[in-house]
Amino acid sequence: MELRHLQHFVAVAEDQHFTRAAERLLVSQSGLSASIRALERELQTPLFVRTTRRVTLTPAGRALLGEAERVLAQVRAAHEAVAAVQGVLRGMLALGSEQCVAGVNVARLLAAFRREHPDVEICLRQAGSGALAEEIAGGRLDLAFAVRTAREDLEQLRAVPLTAEPMTLLCHPSHALARAGAAVTPEDLGGEVFVDFHPDWGPRRATDAVFAAAGVRRTVALEVNDVHSLLDLVDENLGVACVPRHFRHKRPALTALPVEGAGDTVYETVALLPAAQATSPAARALMALLESEGA
The missing domain is CATH 3.40.190.10 (Periplasmic binding protein-like II)
Incomplete structure (x- = not known):
C-alpha cells in the first residue's frame, strides 16, 4: 500500500468528487482514478460508490478513512520532527478553535507564530468542542482551543487549562x-x-x-x-x-x-492536544509562544 494511494483516497473522500480532488492534488483525473482502483484491488473491496455527480464512501471506505488520516498525520509528523531537529520548523500547523474562545486571542497568536515560523503553513478550522476533540484524536488537527468537554471526549487527549468563568x-x-x-x-x-x-x-x-x-x-x-x-x-x-x-x-x-x-x-476553556509523544513540533512551538506571550 503506497502513501500516495492513501493521499489520493483521502482527497477524494474529502471532496466527494474525482475532478475536484485531482485539481487539488495537481494530478490527472485518469491517474487519480487509477490510483483508487489500485487501492481497491489491493484491499479487494470497493471504497466508493460512484455516480455522475458525486462519490460517497462505502462501509469499507469509511473504515479506511480514519486509519488513512492517522497514517498520513504520522508521516507528516515524522517529516516535521526531522526538520525540527535540523533547526528548521516547517510543514503544517492544523489548528481548531471554537468561536470567541476565552483565554486566548487566536488571531493575534497566529500572527505572532507566522512571524516566528514563516515556513509553517497554518490551517484553521472552527467547530464545536466535541468535533474538535474527535479531530485531534483522529490525527486531523494538531491542537485546538476549545471548551472542556465530557470526560469521554478527552480520552487519550491532554487538556491544558486556559481560563474559567461563570x-x-x-x-x-x-x-x-x-x-x-x-x-x-x-x-x-x-x-x-x-x-x-x-x-x-x-x-x-x-x-x-x-x-x-x-x-x-x-x-x-x-x-x-x-x-x-x-x-x-x-x-x-x-x-x-x-x-x-x-x-x-x-x-x-x-x-x-x-x-x-x-x-x-463553569465555562472552562482549554488547549486540547494529543499525547506528548504524538504532539507535532509546530503545536509545541505554538503552545510555547502562547505561554511566553500570554496571548
Whole structure:
C-alpha cells in the first residue's frame, strides 16, 4: 500500500468528487482514478460508490478513512520532527478553535507564530468542542482551543487549562428579568424561551450542564451557530441566552444578570492536544509562544 494511494483516497473522500480532488492534488483525473482502483484491488473491496455527480464512501471506505488520516498525520509528523531537529520548523500547523474562545486571542497568536515560523503553513478550522476533540484524536488537527468537554471526549487527549468563568444571562432591557435586576437561578428560568448554540458548542454544553445539575428543563427555540446571530436575536427580545460572562462585552446594550445555583459548573476553556509523544513540533512551538506571550 503506497502513501500516495492513501493521499489520493483521502482527497477524494474529502471532496466527494474525482475532478475536484485531482485539481487539488495537481494530478490527472485518469491517474487519480487509477490510483483508487489500485487501492481497491489491493484491499479487494470497493471504497466508493460512484455516480455522475458525486462519490460517497462505502462501509469499507469509511473504515479506511480514519486509519488513512492517522497514517498520513504520522508521516507528516515524522517529516516535521526531522526538520525540527535540523533547526528548521516547517510543514503544517492544523489548528481548531471554537468561536470567541476565552483565554486566548487566536488571531493575534497566529500572527505572532507566522512571524516566528514563516515556513509553517497554518490551517484553521472552527467547530464545536466535541468535533474538535474527535479531530485531534483522529490525527486531523494538531491542537485546538476549545471548551472542556465530557470526560469521554478527552480520552487519550491532554487538556491544558486556559481560563474559567461563570455563566451569565443576557436579556433585552425591557424583559421582566432585566427590570427586576437581580441574579437568577435555573429555577427562575424554567419557563423562558432560550436562544442558544448547537449542542456541540462549548457555551451550549456549559449551559446544558447548569440546567441538568439543577434538574430544570428549558426550551431552546432558536438555535444558531455564531455569536452575532445569538446576540441579534436576544437584542430583538426573541429569547434570553445563558452565555460565558465575557460575552456581555460584545453587546453592552443587553442586560447581563449573574446566574446563581450553578454549583461547580463553569465555562472552562482549554488547549486540547494529543499525547506528548504524538504532539507535532509546530503545536509545541505554538503552545510555547502562547505561554511566553500570554496571548
